[in-house]
Amino acid sequence: MTAKLREGADRLQIPLEAAQLDTLEAYIQAILQFNKSYNLMKADSPDELAVNHILDSLAGYHPIAALIRQLEENGCTELRIGDIGSGGGCPGIPLATAFPSVRFTLVERMEKRCTFLEQTIRQLHLANVDICPLQAEKVPPQTFNIVVFRAFHPFDKKIVKTLSSMVKKGGYIAAYKARSEKIAAEMDAVRELIPDYKKIALTVPFLEDHERNLIVIQQ
Numbered sequence: 001m002t003a004k005l006r007e008g009a010d011r012l013q014i015p016l017e018a019a020q021l022d023t024l025e026a027y028i029q030a031i032l033q034f035n036k037s038y039n040l041m042k043a044d045s046p047d048e049l050a051v052n053h054i055l056d057s058l059a060g061y062h063p064i065a066a067l068i069r070q071l072e073e074n075g076c077t078e079l080r081i082g083d084i085g086s087g088g089g090c091p092g093i094p095l096a097t098a099f100p101s102v103r104f105t106l107v108e109r110m111e112k113r114c115t116f117l118e119q120t121i122r123q124l125h126l127a128n129v130d131i132c133p134l135q136a137e138k139v140p141p142q143t144f145n146i147v148v149f150r151a152f153h154p155f156d157k158k159i160v161k162t163l164s165s166m167v168k169k170g171g172y173i174a175a176y177k178a179r180s181e182k183i184a185a186e187m188d189a190v191r192e193l194i195p196d197y198k199k200i201a202l203t204v205p206f207l208e209d210h211e212r213n214l215i216v217i218q219q
Contacts, residue, residue, distance in 0.1 A: 040088030085152030
């Protein structure tokens with residue numbers, strides 16, 4: 001087991017079973033095996049991957065769980081989450097591992113990364129994950145109840161319109177972001193499209209000195 005993965009999950013108070021931790025461990029090993037060939041993520045060691053990518057993705061677990069509960073309480077029975085610009089699979093694969101009853105779609109336009117994602121979800125036996133090999137702009141309207149992204153694109157008018165179009169009415173955009181000042185500048189530029197949003201502070205285990213936030217926008 002990657003040294004920091006289990007401790008980090010415990011710190012985040014995420015109820016992961018041993019099999020789910022094993023899945024995340026196997027995911028880390030798959031990234032390490034193919035990282036140089038596929039240019040998946042910036043990390044050179046299992047612990048660096050565990051902290052900077054897996055635990056960073058899982059830091060949004062509780063706010064996203066609250067969005068899922070809200071949608072279910074509102075009558076949503078076939079909830080689907082889209083990870084936009086998934087790249088090497090974060091945050092989609094860690095979240096899909098943590099939410100096994102929710103359907104996830106990894107949207108990724110680069111063919112070689114889609115190949116990696118397809119091989120990896122088969123290897124990990126993640127039955128709740130699909131791959132969508134499209135540019136974000138080509139995703140059909142109202143496909144998802146929630147869209148998440150982590151290193152996809154800064155908010156601008158074009159991106160906001162693209163993301164909003166693929167979310168069902170009453171659904172959410174949940175974006176992993178860093179510093180508050182940068183967030184304020186981004187959101188100010190799209191205020192006419194997004195007059196209201198919620199900023200939720202995230203704490204990533206072993207990266208407590210790095211500011212991380214989740215921006216939640218309801219459609």
